[in-house]
Amino acid sequence: ETGVTQTPRHLVMGMTNKKSLKCEQHLGHNAMYWYKQSAKKPLELMFVYSLEERVENNSVPSRFSPECPNSSHLFLHLHTLQPEDSALYLCASSQDRYQPYEQYFGPGTRLTVT
Amino acid sequence: DQQVKQNSPSLSVQEGRISILNCDYTNSMFDYFLWYKKYPAEGPTFLISISSIKDKNEDGRFTVFLNKSAKHLSLHIVPSQPGDSAVYFCAAANNNDMRFGAGTRLTVKP
Numbered sequence: 001e002t003g004v005t006q007t008p009r010h011l012v013m014g015m016t017n018k019k020s021l022k023c024e025q026h027l028g029h030n031a032m033y034w035y036k037q038s039a040k041k042p043l044e045l046m047f048v049y050s051l052e053e054r055v056e057n058n059s060v061p062s063r064f065s066p067e068c069p070n071s072s073h074l075f076l077h078l079h080t081l082q083p084e085d086s087a088l089y090l091c092a093s094s095q096d097r098y099q100p101y102e103q104y105f106g107p108g109t110r111l112t113v114t
Numbered sequence: 115d116q117q118v119k120q121n122s123p124s125l126s127v128q129e130g131r132i133s134i135l136n137c138d139y140t141n142s143m144f145d146y147f148l149w150y151k152k153y154p155a156e157g158p159t160f161l162i163s164i165s166s167i168k169d170k171n172e173d174g175r176f177t178v179f180l181n182k183s184a185k186h187l188s189l190h191i192v193p194s195q196p197g198d199s200a201v202y203f204c205a206a207a208n209n210n211d212m213r214f215g216a217g218t219r220l221t222v223k224p
Contacts, residue, residue: 043214101146105157
């Protein structure tokens with residue numbers, strides 16, 4: 001595997017479910033990101049991790065909980081989501097947090113909350 | 115607040131002609147600008163970038179122009195090919211922040 005991978009690619013969950021999204025990067029990067037992409041809206045940065053430490057949390061509701069056990073893996077734990085949380089969730093990585101210029105993205109997880 | 119704007123949600127161009135995608139930003143602290151390309155069911159991939167010390171960067175069929183005084187950048191694709199059909203995102207960055215536009219869907223017709 002090369003680049004940035006995400007699983008699952010598609011997820012349908014009810015509002016009372018608990019699920020997790022997984023991201024793995026094989027690039028030796030030190031920074032990882034979670035973005036939300038809603039239709040016709042800019043990519044919204046949710047969380048930033050640098051060397052497994054969360055460095056940014058952009059006013060994201062607590063029903064989204066990130067976890068970065070090591071520099072290669074990033075999780076997004078989901079619980080009691082709302083239908084408006086349905087979106088494409090993208091993971092990205094870059095060499096360093098302070099050089100975010102070229103980020104490498106995974107294919108995304110298409111999340112539908114019913 | 116939307117610091118990076120792509121005011122055209124879609125653009126349709128004939129194969130062989132030039133495609134021009136536009137992007138405006140509001141924060142003068144941004145000093146690096148990027149274009150990403152996204153195909154359906156794939157994540158965005160980096161296409162081309164430009165530093166604020168330049169006003170033009172060219173890579174094959176792709177050229178990015180930066181007008182700092184107008185806080186405007188554009189991506190030119192010439193000649194356009196059907197395989198260029200995708201959503202194009204512009205992004206503006208500095209040392210600790212990067213913001214994306216909402217994207218422009220380019221369709222290149224054969």
